[in-house]
Amino acid sequence: MxxxxxxxxxxxxTTVVMGSxxxxxxxxxxxxxxxxxxxxxxxxxxxWDVEMQRSIVGTALDLLTRAWxxxxxxxxxxxxxxxDWRDAFMRVDDSNREALAQEGEERRRFQSEAKKxx
Amino acid sequence: xxRRRAYRSFVSxxxxxxxxxxxxxxxxxxxxxxxxxxxxxxxxxLLTQCRVGLVTTAGxxxxxxxxxxxxxxxxAMPANPAPTGLYTGHLFWxxxxxxxxxxxxxxxxxxxxxFAAEGHIGSVSPRFYGAPTDYSQMRTMNEAAPQxxxxxxxxxxxxxLLPAL
Numbered sequence: 001m002x003x004x005x006x007x008x009x010x011x012x013x014t015t016v017v018m019g020s021x022x023x024x025x026x027x028x029x030x031x032x033x034x035x036x037x038x039x040x041x042x043x044x045x046x047x048w049d050v051e052m053q054r055s056i057v058g059t060a061l062d063l064l065t066r067a068w069x070x071x072x073x074x075x076x077x078x079x080x081x082x083x084d085w086r087d088a089f090m091r092v093d094d095s096n097r098e099a100l101a102q103e104g105e106e107r108r109r110f111q112s113e114a115k116k117x118x
Numbered sequence: 119x120x121r122r123r124a125y126r127s128f129v130s131x132x133x134x135x136x137x138x139x140x141x142x143x144x145x146x147x148x149x150x151x152x153x154x155x156x157x158x159x160x161x162x163x164l165l166t167q168c169r170v171g172l173v174t175t176a177g178x179x180x181x182x183x184x185x186x187x188x189x190x191x192x193x194a195m196p197a198n199p200a201p202t203g204l205y206t207g208h209l210f211w212x213x214x215x216x217x218x219x220x221x222x223x224x225x226x227x228x229x230x231x232x233f234a235a236e237g238h239i240g241s242v243s244p245r246f247y248g249a250p251t252d253y254s255q256m257r258t259m260n261e262a263a264p265q266x267x268x269x270x271x272x273x274x275x276x277x278x279l280l281p282a283l
Contacts, residue, residue, distance in 0.1 A: 015277070018282070024132060029155070039211075043224055044226045045223055054229055069158065071156050085212055085215035
């Protein structure tokens, strides 16, 4: 998504990326970024929380006019409510190492089957 | 609230995904693009006169949903009425902590329409654009990005919001 934003910006459009994967977006380098420190999936606010969504979208619209240089990141003031997701997401430890290796095998098999059918 | 930590609070998805896929037996880690230069285009009109567009990484139910996300097709779809849902099953997001049942939590078509109705922005683009996250950076840069740019120009867009799942 950051690559698409960069291409649009290079070609005369004013862009703002909204997201929760701060390292991925900032390493790629985008002009404007509205960061919300949530688990990945709801970069524009919690599901069904209209007020929060309005606030985050409003912040993105404001940033269109107010950023004066590239790599401007704004962090919205919202927190998810608990921190459990931070360590749980894509966790690798002794309890799941074997299961992950097996999943990988299955995924590669599925992908090579799908390729053959193309 | 102040808290003390011995490590950063932000999750590093680059670190986390590298370790996760290594544990799944993928021998070559994904390499992320790192750019030194970043472009800058100032807004040339008042926001109240701008037409604003949206780009999503989600896919169409009828295409990605039918192929479990293997197609990764880019597309343009009418923004009004907003679709009731989009396919996100193939994307990299936290399926245990949250869900994507509310479109506006990741593609705020209804929120943006409200800002237009209230006069904060000139108008919403009649279409929104889908550029599902692709493993291939070349495909994103050489095919998806130019196609999205062309659609934006056809629709007379001044500014673009790009919420990434």
